[in-house]
Amino acid sequence: PQTIFRKDYLPPSYLVDTVELGFDLDPARTIVASRVTLRHNPASKSRDIVLHGEALELVQLRLNGKTLRPGQYELSGSTLTIRKAPLAVVLEIETLTAPVKNTTLSGLYVSNGNFFTQCEAEGFRRITYFPDRPDVMAKYTVMLRADKALYPVLLSNGNLIEQGELGDGRHYAKWEDPFKKPSYLFALVAARLVCQEERYTLQSGREVLLQVWVEEGNLDKTDYAMQSLKNSIRWDEQRFGLELDLDRFMIVAVGDFNMGAMENKGLNIFNTKFVLANSRVATDIDYAGIEAVVGHEYFHNWTGNRVTCRDWFQLSLKEGLTVFRDQEFSADMIGTDSGRAVTRIDQVRTLRQAQFPEDAGPMAHPVRPDSFVEINNFYTVTIYEKGAEVVRMYQTLLGRDGFRKGMDLYFERHDGQAVECDDFRAAMADANGRDLGQFERWYSQAGTPVVRAETNYDAIARTFDITLRQHCPASAGQEHKLPFHIPVAVGLLGADGRDLALSTDAKDRQGQATVVLELTGEEQTFRFHDIAERPTPSILRDFSAPVVLEYDYTDAELLHLFSHDSDPVNRWEAGQRLAMERLLKLTTAVATGKPLALDATFIAAQRALLVDETLDPAFRELALILPSETIIAEQMEVVEPQAIHSARQFMRRTLAAALKPELLAQYHANQTPGAYSPDALSAGKRALKNLALSYLLIAPQEAELALARQQFAEAGNMTDRAAALVALIHSGAEVGEHLHSFYQDFEHEALVVDKWFAMQAAAPGTDVAAVRKLMEHPAFTLKNPNRARSLIFNFTNGNPSQFHAADGSAYEFWAEHVIKLDALNPQVAARLARSMDRWRRYTPALQAHMQRALERVAAHARLSNDVLEVVSKALA
Ligand code: HT7
Ligand code: ZN
Numbered sequence: 001p002q003t004i005f006r007k008d009y010l011p012p013s014y015l016v017d018t019v020e021l022g023f024d025l026d027p028a029r030t031i032v033a034s035r036v037t038l039r040h041n042p043a044s045k046s047r048d049i050v051l052h053g054e055a056l057e058l059v060q061l062r063l064n065g066k067t068l069r070p071g072q073y074e075l076s077g078s079t080l081t082i083r084k085a086p087l088a089v090v091l092e093i094e095t096l097t098a099p100v101k102n103t104t105l106s107g108l109y110v111s112n113g114n115f116f117t118q119c120e121a122e123g124f125r126r127i128t129y130f131p132d133r134p135d136v137m138a139k140y141t142v143m144l145r146a147d148k149a150l151y152p153v154l155l156s157n158g159n160l161i162e163q164g165e166l167g168d169g170r171h172y173a174k175w176e177d178p179f180k181k182p183s184y185l186f187a188l189v190a191a192r193l194v195c196q197e198e199r200y201t202l203q204s205g206r207e208v209l210l211q212v213w214v215e216e217g218n219l220d221k222t223d224y225a226m227q228s229l230k231n232s233i234r235w236d237e238q239r240f241g242l243e244l245d246l247d248r249f250m251i252v253a254v255g256d257f258n259m260g261a262m263e264n265k266g267l268n269i270f271n272t273k274f275v276l277a278n279s280r281v282a283t284d285i286d287y288a289g290i291e292a293v294v295g296h297e298y299f300h301n302w303t304g305n306r307v308t309c310r311d312w313f314q315l316s317l318k319e320g321l322t323v324f325r326d327q328e329f330s331a332d333m334i335g336t337d338s339g340r341a342v343t344r345i346d347q348v349r350t351l352r353q354a355q356f357p358e359d360a361g362p363m364a365h366p367v368r369p370d371s372f373v374e375i376n377n378f379y380t381v382t383i384y385e386k387g388a389e390v391v392r393m394y395q396t397l398l399g400r401d402g403f404r405k406g407m408d409l410y411f412e413r414h415d416g417q418a419v420e421c422d423d424f425r426a427a428m429a430d431a432n433g434r435d436l437g438q439f440e441r442w443y444s445q446a447g448t449p450v451v452r453a454e455t456n457y458d459a460i461a462r463t464f465d466i467t468l469r470q471h472c473p474a475s476a477g478q479e480h481k482l483p484f485h486i487p488v489a490v491g492l493l494g495a496d497g498r499d500l501a502l503s504t505d506a507k508d509r510q511g512q513a514t515v516v517l518e519l520t521g522e523e524q525t526f527r528f529h530d531i532a533e534r535p536t537p538s539i540l541r542d543f544s545a546p547v548v549l550e551y552d553y554t555d556a557e558l559l560h561l562f563s564h565d566s567d568p569v570n571r572w573e574a575g576q577r578l579a580m581e582r583l584l585k586l587t588t589a590v591a592t593g594k595p596l597a598l599d600a601t602f603i604a605a606q607r608a609l610l611v612d613e614t615l616d617p618a619f620r621e622l623a624l625i626l627p628s629e630t631i632i633a634e635q636m637e638v639v640e641p642q643a644i645h646s647a648r649q650f651m652r653r654t655l656a657a658a659l660k661p662e663l664l665a666q667y668h669a670n671q672t673p674g675a676y677s678p679d680a681l682s683a684g685k686r687a688l689k690n691l692a693l694s695y696l697l698i699a700p701q702e703a704e705l706a707l708a709r710q711q712f713a714e715a716g717n718m719t720d721r722a723a724a725l726v727a728l729i730h731s732g733a734e735v736g737e738h739l740h741s742f743y744q745d746f747e748h749e750a751l752v753v754d755k756w757f758a759m760q761a762a763a764p765g766t767d768v769a770a771v772r773k774l775m776e777h778p779a780f781t782l783k784n785p786n787r788a789r790s791l792i793f794n795f796t797n798g799n800p801s802q803f804h805a806a807d808g809s810a811y812e813f814w815a816e817h818v819i820k821l822d823a824l825n826p827q828v829a830a831r832l833a834r835s836m837d838r839w840r841r842y843t844p845a846l847q848a849h850m851q852r853a854l855e856r857v858a859a860h861a862r863l864s865n866d867v868l869e870v871v872s873k874a875l876a
Pocket of ligand 1: 121263300
């Protein structure tokens with residue numbers, strides 16, 4: 001397959017002013033007629049018009065009114081080229097597609113009998129021939145024609161300007177989008193749907209129409225999405241001064257979708273998972289996901305749509321920035337400092353669980369990649385989550401006001417344009433009079449920097465020095481890295497646990513509890529003055545940069561931070577370090593057959609935190625979750641998944657036994673009687689209560705089993721019901737009857753059936769044979785991405801000790817399903833292929849099995865570019 005390089009970017013030879021599209025919708029044979037006005041781009045030397053097209057049947061091609069015959073254009077691979085074109089061109093193109101056969105869920109497809117589109121990144125070319133690249137922005141008018149009884153609702157971007165009957169049972173709707181946009185933001189929906197709608201008044205006084213469209217029977221699950229949309233609109237007005245620019249904003253839910261949602265202009269299309277919720281079917285985590293994703297897609301209207309990407313190498317320009325915005329939105333919605341910290345800790349966990357491994361693996365790439373084979377493989381945690389960290393660092397360096405100034409300048413300069421990450425950085429720098437030249441390395445260098453700290457206290461001079469050294473491990477194609485510009489937020493704790501007022505060499509930040517040190521060299525020493533006692537340093541507060549911090553903390557220092565740090569992220573972090581040190585030792589002990597033990601100090605610290613009523617339940621829950629098996633594995637030279645699992649289980653079992661009375665007390669103290677509410681405080685209580693329950697069920701006696709059974713039977717919401725069932729499954733108790741009743745209660749709720757598969761897939765007792773058996777269940781299908789992910793991905797990524805079974809049988813299963821999925825949906829298959837990214841880190845025996853499985857996939861004929869890129873990079 002062909003690799004595409006950022007350095008080869010050329011401006012488009014022709015720009016498009018207007019696009020008129022006509023659709024005669026039919027599942028087996030949809031006719032698409034387009035009329036496109038183009039003009040030569042003075043920035044290009046070429047006079048060739050290059051159109052992209054895939055899986056299309058070309059019926060008719062006319063240029064300035066004249067039909068072009070095959071010799072007058074070139075059709076090769078996925079491009080159609082018209083050489084030496086006039087300066088001004090009107091193209092009229094007619095194509096045929098078969099949406100019902102489109103299992104890729106890219107382009108125009110059918111889901112449960114309805115039509116939907118997904119055009120990002122390169123789906124528009126599966127609808128019609130077009131310069132399908134984000135730097136070609138045009139105004140669209142769309143005419144939809146379809147059978148009225150089957151597809152009563154016809155939607156597209158922008159405003160509905162006309163609708164009516166066509167006779168013979170068909171009807172039409174004409175939509176016009178007043179804003180120019182790249183083709184990846186085009187969308188249509190033709191469906192039998194119903195909507196919840198509301199007129200909403202913007203801060204300016206302008207009234208807009210908001211709609212949430214779902215299948216009949218789901219109208220009782222749209223309130224939270226609607227509320228989240230209204231909150232998003234208000235938040236963007238208040239925090240960034242950004243107003244909704246359309247008179248109508250629609251969200252449509254679809255059951256078959258490759259990702260979470262899509263920000264098509266004015267017509268956001270969502271995976272049902274991020275729309276549908278009521279207390280019966282959705283958990284607290286689902287509710288939080290809906291708020292975040294509704295916000296995310298809405299915020300794209302400015303960061304992505306009004307200002308878009310010049311090319312797909314700049315993807316993080318819109319995704320990193322929009323994730324940062326949705327993170328800030330969710331944090332502001334909670335409103336308290338501790339709630340904000342809880343969201344921040346969650347972000348750090350995601351980075352460590354998924355992004356750090358990606359940055360150290362075969363698919364490592366910079367936030368702005370230099371090359372790719374298949375762009376769909378680059379919708380990654382690096383582009384999204386690390387990209388958001390990079391944006392967050394601007395705010396840390398410039399302050400909230402400085403960041404806002406940078407945003408304002410960015411829109412002032414680039415509204416209506418397709419730009420680069422460098423343009424965003426320039427706006428931040430220019431608006432604040434700062435040189436952010438070195439900051440560019442966050443975009444160009446892959447890998448997770450390691451910052452090593454050393455400290456020195458001089459009691460006589462009353463100074464405390466922190467020396468920071470940075471280095472970044474090599475990644476493919478990037479042997480040597482240059483120093484990053486790293487904001488390191490630091491506080492110092494006195495013996496009483498309180499923050500010392502800091503005075504540094506930097507003149508403008510005196511007397512604060514936290515200062516942001518700017519590490520730009522390979523090594524720098526920062527001095528704090530007037531320090532009366534040897535402090536405990538709290539370094540990288542609020543996780544101020546996406547780095548690995550190395551500091552030789554003593555146990556006593558960590559315990560001090562774990563009990564007192566005013567920065568909740570570092571307080572949590574101290575607990576993670578205490579646990580990790582012990583987990584690594586226990587893993588070695590398991591592997592070498594040594595006896596296992598857990599010290600009383602650690603248990604006492606966990607106990608103190610568990611019962612500390614001054615702390616939010618949500619924070620306590622997070623602080624008591626042990627580092628995951630994946631995160632432990634990342635710390636090891638040679639990974640032994642079963643040893644890690646046993647070590648972690650031992651720690652959980654020991655804590656459960658030692659803290660049983662406290663766990664039971666917290667279980668009872670954190671009940672949330674009354675009507676269900678997904679607010680952060682109630683959700684935090686449920687989280688802590690259910691964590692306690694899961695501990696109590698590690699080695700349960702009849703009383704604990706009864707508690708879980710009672711919660712399962714009487715739960716008034718899905719959070720508690722699912723948590724009880726998971727705890728029962730993990731306890732190893734006989735749960736066939738519970739699984740059966742759960743399924744029966746929810747068999748018509750697809751998202752709950754996904755949960756039913758997911759909880760079984762991730763259970764430590766579920767081996768590959770059990771997964772194969774579950775695949776025979778009538779509700780299982782590979783064709784629906786949510787369903788495939790619920791069982792297969794939750795097994796390969798969420799059940800490490802079973803996926804890495806010594807005989808390699810689960811790797812064979814993986815290979816078989818990557819190949820099967822690839823024939824249906826290459827994007828989903830390539831995601832599954834990534835489960836094997838870190839194969840070289842396992843024991844030689846496991847490596848050999850994994851290599852064989854990877855080679856089996858690589859050798860398969862007719863592999864998509866998506867999967868080929870992933871497996872060949874893994875094997876390289
Ligand atoms: N911008 C959207 C990306 C997306 C996508 C990309 C490739 C294939 C399918 C897709 N569905 C959505 C989602 C977002 O980040 O907002
Ligand atoms: Zn996005």
